[in-house]
Amino acid sequence: MERVIQLISQVGGIDSVGVDAGIYEAGFSSVRVLELLLALEDEFGVSIPDKDFMAARTPRQISGLIDQLRERQVA
Amino acid sequence: MTKTVTIQLRDPATDMTREEIVKQVAHLSGSLRNPRISPDGSNLKFDVEAEEAENARHHAEKLCALIQRSLRNVERKVVYRTRAMSRPIIRGTTAPGDGVYMAGRGQVMLEGMPLQLFRYLDTALADLEKNWTTQELLTPTLIPADVLAKCDYFRSFPNTVTFACHLEPDAAVINRFRARHEHKTTVDHEALTDMATPEACLSPAVCYHVYHRNQRLMLPAEGVAYTVRGKCFRYESSNMREMTRLWDFTMRELVFLGTGEYVLEERERCVQIIGEFLDALGLAAEIRTASDPFYIAPDASSKTYFQLTAETKYELSAVLPNNERLAIGSLNYHTDFFGRAFDITVEGAGPAHSSCIGFGLERFVCAFLAQHGNDPSDWPEEVRTAIAGEILEAQ
Numbered sequence: 374m375e376r377v378i379q380l381i382s383q384v385g386g387i388d389s390v391g392v393d394a395g396i397y398e399a400g401f402s403s404v405r406v407l408e409l410l411l412a413l414e415d416e417f418g419v420s421i422p423d424k425d426f427m428a429a430r431t432p433r434q435i436s437g438l439i440d441q442l443r444e445r446q447v448a
Numbered sequence: 449m450t451k452t453v454t455i456q457l458r459d460p461a462t463d464m465t466r467e468e469i470v471k472q473v474a475h476l477s478g479s480l481r482n483p484r485i486s487p488d489g490s491n492l493k494f495d496v497e498a499e500e501a502e503n504a505r506h507h508a509e510k511l512c513a514l515i516q517r518s519l520r521n522v523e524r525k526v527v528y529r530t531r532a533m534s535r536p537i538i539r540g541t542t543a544p545g546d547g548v549y550m551a552g553r554g555q556v557m558l559e560g561m562p563l564q565l566f567r568y569l570d571t572a573l574a575d576l577e578k579n580w581t582t583q584e585l586l587t588p589t590l591i592p593a594d595v596l597a598k599c600d601y602f603r604s605f606p607n608t609v610t611f612a613c614h615l616e617p618d619a620a621v622i623n624r625f626r627a628r629h630e631h632k633t634t635v636d637h638e639a640l641t642d643m644a645t646p647e648a649c650l651s652p653a654v655c656y657h658v659y660h661r662n663q664r665l666m667l668p669a670e671g672v673a674y675t676v677r678g679k680c681f682r683y684e685s686s687n688m689r690e691m692t693r694l695w696d697f698t699m700r701e702l703v704f705l706g707t708g709e710y711v712l713e714e715r716e717r718c719v720q721i722i723g724e725f726l727d728a729l730g731l732a733a734e735i736r737t738a739s740d741p742f743y744i745a746p747d748a749s750s751k752t753y754f755q756l757t758a759e760t761k762y763e764l765s766a767v768l769p770n771n772e773r774l775a776i777g778s779l780n781y782h783t784d785f786f787g788r789a790f791d792i793t794v795e796g797a798g799p800a801h802s803s804c805i806g807f808g809l810e811r812f813v814c815a816f817l818a819q820h821g822n823d824p825s826d827w828p829e830e831v832r833t834a835i836a837g838e839i840l841e842a843q
Contacts (some may be wrong), residue, residue: 407514
């Protein structure tokens with residue numbers, strides 16, 4: 374979760390973001406959100422389906438999604 | 449000194465990522481030239497001033513990764529193929545010739561036969577639009593900067609914006625500018641500091657005026673359709689060449705506002721009607737899905753930011769010499785993005801959805817002349833007769 378929040382702050386150029394704060398409300402533009410998606414896929418070594426990524430709107434949800442995808446990879 | 453930069457792509461470039469990368473990479477540096485992707489799609493090469501090479505490489509790597517990720521799930525689909533596609537004939541070129549003069553980078557002048565052809569195509573497209581009950585809107589060439597901001601343009605495509613600048617209305621600034629330019633043949637480098645903050649831009653698309661016009665309105669449940677025609681401006685850096693990629697061009701658009709079902713149904717009707725029109729012109733062309741990377745909120749209601757499916761954008765892709773293609777128009781579906789941005793609603797149905805069908809008239813002329821050549825005796829009878837009639841009338 375901590376690393377997800379770091380990446381969101383870094384890519385979005387925002388000081389901090391709460392675990393349940395909506396990242397889109399924080400003003401992510403179309404290019405920035407793609408940058409975040411790429412950064413997350415590179416960092417965690419997963420391929421995140423577009424639809425799942427769009428449904429995950431907070432650091433907690435994104436983190437949960439990545440955990441699920443990694444578990445699936447291991448299984 | 450120029451250096452060639454090579455970038456290994458993460459995955460082999462597809463047909464769609466190939467054209468998008470080549471188009472967008474040109475914006476990274478003013479000295480960047482000749483971007484090309486290897487035939488196997490594994491790498492991108494471009495030439496750039498040596499001192500800018502590392503910076504350009506860094507940004508190009510990032511851009512390629514974004515484009516490839518953005519379009520990962522989007523596949524090319526052809527929804528209409530003209531009869532001439534089975535054996536395209538190329539009799540002409542895209543190079544400026546009789547009646548086509550380049551006035552400056554990305555700026556073209558037409559006269560004589562190409563101008564007659566431009567008028568014919570414009571009128572014929574306006575006739576096609578009579579398949580719908582439409583309202584006509586005459587629009588300015590300028591567009592207020594705050595309207596473009598609502599369209600998310602400054603966040604998504606700032607590199608293509610042309611700002612409408614003027615001097616500060618201040619006698620000292622104006623006199624200084626005048627004095628500096630007494631013996632100059634162009635605008636000097638200091639000029640920018642004399643300019644006021646732009647309150648308007650040159651409009652990059654004519655449909656934006658339609659959304660602005662309908663701001664804060666509630667539309668009837670059956671929806672509305674507009675026809676609009678005007679000049680558009682998109683700065684394309686080193687990509688600008690001949691008539692195939694202009695900075696300043698003319699666009700005719702058909703715009704639908706209403707429920708999602710309505711605007712999508714009308715767009716589908718357009719595919720068939722436009723396809724038959726391309727067949728009547730004898731053009732080798734396809735209507736096919738096109739990329740719209742960094743697309744602004746295809747589903748604004750759920751705040752999604754990239755092209756989910758191939759259905760968002762279709763392009764009218766005409767065949768050019770050397771197996772090249774030229775998009776001479778596009779059919780776009782924006783979901784409710786503009787409805788939400790401009791607070792346009794549909795009676796009993798919430799935020800308005802929109803679709804627009806745009807034709808680039810100079811590109812249409814360019815594709816027609818590239819395929820049919822300059823000799824009207826090789827043209828389809830209908831076009832030849834209409835243009836001959838116009839020439840006789842002019843005499």
